[in-house]
Amino acid sequence: QKxxxxxxxxxxxxxxxxxxxxxxxxxxxxxxxxxYRQYSRKGPELLMYTYSSGNKEDGRFTAQVDKSSKYISLxxxxxxxxxxxxxxxxxxxPGNTGKLIFGQGTTLQVKP
Amino acid sequence: xxxxxxxxxxxxxxSGTSVKIECRSLDxxxxxMFWYRQFPKQSLMLMATSNEGSKATxxxxxxxDKFLINHASLTLSTLTVTSAHxxxxxxxxxSAQGPGLAGYEQYFGxxxxxxxx
Numbered sequence: 674q675k676x677x678x679x680x681x682x683x684x685x686x687x688x689x690x691x692x693x694x695x696x697x698x699x700x701x702x703x704x705x706x707x708x709y710r711q712y713s714r715k716g717p718e719l720l721m722y723t724y725s726s727g728n729k730e731d732g733r734f735t736a737q738v739d740k741s742s743k744y745i746s747l748x749x750x751x752x753x754x755x756x757x758x759x760x761x762x763x764x765x766x767p768g769n770t771g772k773l774i775f776g777q778g779t780t781l782q783v784k785p
Numbered sequence: 786x787x788x789x790x791x792x793x794x795x796x797x798x799x800s801g802t803s804v805k806i807e808c809r810s811l812d813x814x815x816x817x818m819f820w821y822r823q824f825p826k827q828s829l830m831l832m833a834t835s836n837e838g839s840k841a842t843x844x845x846x847x848x849x850d851k852f853l854i855n856h857a858s859l860t861l862s863t864l865t866v867t868s869a870h871x872x873x874x875x876x877x878x879x880s881a882q883g884p885g886l887a888g889y890e891q892y893f894g895x896x897x898x899x900x901x902x
Contacts, residue, residue, distance in 0.1 A: 681826075707890055716791070716878045716893035717829070761828060771817050771882045773891060775828045 676700050679762055679776030688785050692749040696762035696776045699743065703764040703774070706738050708747045711759045711778070720760075721747065752783045788812050789881050791894035798869055799902055806864045806897045808879030814859035815881035819891060820852075823876045835862050869901045 679696045686692055694708075705724055709717035721736040723729045723745075729736045735748040745764075749756055762776040788811040798804050808818060817836050821829040833849075835841040835856035843849045851873075853865040862881075866873055876898050880891040 705890075709893070714876070714896070714898070716789075716880075716896045719787075719890055719892060722890045771819070771891065772831065772834065773819075777828045 674699060676774050677762065677764060677776045679779055681777050681779060683780040683782060685782045685784060686752055688752060688754060688783055690752050690783070692752050692756070692781060692783075694747040694749075694760050694762075694779050694781070696745050696764075697743055698745075698764055698774075700764075700766070700774075701740070701743065702766045704767050705765040706736070706745050707763040707765075707773070708734075708736055709761040709763060710756075711761060713758075717761055749781075752781075754783050754785050757782045787892040789815075789879065789892050789894040791879055791897050793897060794895060795898045795900075797900045797902060800870055801868055803865055803867045804869055804899060806866075806877055806879075806899075808862045808864070808881070808894050810860045810881040810892075813881070815862075816859065817882045818856055818862040819880045819882070820854060820862075820864050821878045821880065823878060823896075829878065832864075866899065869899070871901045874899055874901045 677698045707722040708720045711717040723736050726738045726740045733750045737746040759778040759780045761778045763773040790809045792807045820832045823829050832847045833841045833843045835854045837856050837859050841854035856862040878896040880893045882891050
């Protein structure tokens, strides 16, 4: 069993839709949670990062963490064609190594 | 802020030659840098963790003599693929983690596409 599971999709939605991207994890030691967006042939771009359970909002993006269920989500409101990319969740245990564990990534296509 | 650059962005080399890829943190000091490899339609695979001034820590299955990592300063890490072969063709991405940031997020470079012919 992988430590982090993420549905690879692809996920296709019409422009303006609310998008929900999710990851589950098995290791309760994870304390830090991140979402990255990666366009084709580019490096990942950090979108959101959270430390505790609850919601964090930044513009059209909302990150949600439920540690009791070992489940994290990223919501995108009013989705745009420019949001079409691969979204990767990543997690880290406490400590100084900084090693991130990534999900497989979900490919999102927002159609005009 | 938190910009990471990589050079070159794309390189083609002949089998048996060595290739060096640079990773720089442009506006912050990175005590720790990471090197990843990514195959098409797959997630990132961590190859090694490098700390400034010390030897890199390689992940299981990564040949340290083939993938040489140097982190000589707080803003520069290099990955050298020695005696490259076609199976080394991949997308190599670095990331940097600095003490001045929140402390646990990583910022990624744009990646380097290596093609070995």
